[in-house]
Amino acid sequence: MxxxxxxxxxxxxxxxxxxxxxxxxxxxxxxxxxxxxxxxxxxxxxxxxxxxxxxxxxxxxxxxxxxxxxxxxxxxxxxxxxxxxxxxxxxxxxxxxxxxxxxxxxxxxxxxxxxxxxxxxxxxxxxxxxxxxxxxxxxxxxxxxxxxRGLDGQLKLAHILLATVPLAPSAEAQQPLTPELQKKREEDQKVRIDQMLVDINAGKLKFEDAAKQFSDDKGSGAQGGDLPWASKGTFVPEFETAAFALQKPGDISAPIKSQFGWHIIKLVQKGVNASPAEKAKFKKEQIDLRVNQPNAVQQWLGGMARGAKITFNTNTKLFK
Structure with missing residues (x-):
């Protein structure tokens, strides 16, 4: 090829x-x-x-x-x-x-x-x-x-998660908690995240620092809780409902319970309000991601040529 x-x-x-x-x-x-x-x-x-x-x-x-x-x-x-x-x-x-x-x-x-x-x-x-x-x-x-997809309709979010279930395979995951211990864990994590939110709102603790120190989502936590741009349908329903209810950058949700644990969510930016340069940069990055997938261009070309009939003339001699 x-x-x-x-x-x-x-x-x-x-x-x-x-x-x-x-x-x-x-x-x-x-x-x-x-x-x-x-x-x-x-x-x-x-x-x-x-x-x-x-x-x-x-x-x-x-x-x-x-x-x-x-x-x-x-x-x-x-x-x-x-x-x-x-x-x-x-x-x-x-x-x-x-x-x-x-x-x-x-x-x-x-x-x-x-x-x-x-x-x-x-x-x-x-x-x-x-x-x-x-x-x-x-x-x-x-x-x-x-x-x-462009940035319109997408949100840039950050979150802090205090997990109530194991997030990765471990010895703990092999031995589920009894209903009583599970209930206590959920209650304890709720107390922790409530106090964390109070401290953040009072200015005693920065959201980013809390994410780095306490979030059980270690990937986003290391980035101050930052998540990639996301549209509706990306998150579990409870998280999505709370996230898309936030109105302006800097708003922070009340503690939200999902299947993973307790979250507090911060709205960093709305895509619709991004600058033209930011929108263009995001779209270029998304295009590059697709184009750079292994064999993406070759498969596309194959699709464009698919269905074309090739008939060879076996009597043709290129060289006499």
């Missing part, structure tokens, strides 16, 4: 190269007859042999890649996306460094110019692959942008 062309090429060839002793010396250029395209351990691969192999296998191996190129170009044109020369040059430089690094990991310390000579990989091939990658990514970003 187009997006994996460079990696596939090098991974497939690297084991042969890895058998060599690492060297920083340029490979010696060996003069070969004009009808020889490559030489392996003294055995020549001739143009005639190459033509025969290409005629036998080229169509079914290369045509799908050519179709994908057509799909990418068409999608990019429809989406109105292009690749600027400076952007392409920077990405090509990055890809070439990646190729050199991949070879080094396989035990071959080679410059890019050596790789082109020994493996037949050209800078033009790398440039075309990189350009198609960029076009495909940009077209995919455009296609999902309209479906990515």
């Amino acid at each position: 187009i997006l994996n062309l460079t990696v596939a090429l090098l991974v497939g060839m690297a084991p042969v190269q890895a058998a060599k002793k690492p060297s920083v010396k340029p490979a010696k250029v060996v003069a070969m007859p004009s009808n020889v395209v490559a030489r392996y351990n003294g055995v020549d691969i001739t143009i005639g042999a190459l033509k025969a192999q290409l005629n036998a296998t080229m169509a079914r191996k290369v045509v799908p890649d050519l179709i994908q190129q057509i799909v990418i170009e068409k999608l990019a044109k429809t989406a109105g996306v292009t690749v600027a020369p400076a952007e392409l040059a920077a990405k090509v430089k990055e890809e070439k460094a990646k190729i050199v690094g991949q070879m080094a990991q396989n035990g071959a310390m080679m410059e890019f110019s050596q790789i082109t000579r020994e493996f037949g990989l050209t800078e033009a091939e790398v440039t075309q692959t990189v350009r198609l990658n960029l076009l495909a990514r940009k077209a995919f970003e455009k296609s999902i942008a309209k479906d990515v």
Whole structure:
């Protein structure tokens, strides 16, 4: 496939190269007859042999890649996306460094110019692959942008949790409390969180400090109780009802009981009131998360090309 062309090429060839002793010396250029395209351990691969192999296998191996190129170009044109020369040059430089690094990991310390000579990989091939990658990514970003949730309707919250049940597998979780002990634990945690809220409202204790010191949600607690932006449907019902009832940044809820324990919730910010820059930044982050999922772009391209019928002409000879 187009997006994996460079990696596939090098991974497939690297084991042969890895058998060599690492060297920083340029490979010696060996003069070969004009009808020889490559030489392996003294055995020549001739143009005639190459033509025969290409005629036998080229169509079914290369045509799908050519179709994908057509799909990418068409999608990019429809989406109105292009690749600027400076952007392409920077990405090509990055890809070439990646190729050199991949070879080094396989035990071959080679410059890019050596790789082109020994493996037949050209800078033009790398440039075309990189350009198609960029076009495909940009077209995919455009296609999902309209479906990515923005900040309107979302809340930035912080919370403190005093748990009444084990939150992770432990010896305690294997031995549930008796109903009497469970009731006492819930009552004790309620007393603690009530006093905590009194101290926060009186200015004796900062919400963020209380979260860091006392919250049983250690992940958010380490961040002063901060939770990611969230919309309705993210939280358990009791928590969500209390959170979306808060009116202005800084408001703190009364203690709320959920299946996990007792919470107090602070409204940090309403998404609808975020600045245009904050909204744009959030949406870009959400798009990047989707685009950077493994194989996301490739699967999207596959979906775009799915259903197209390919008919091969077995009588065609590319080379006479």
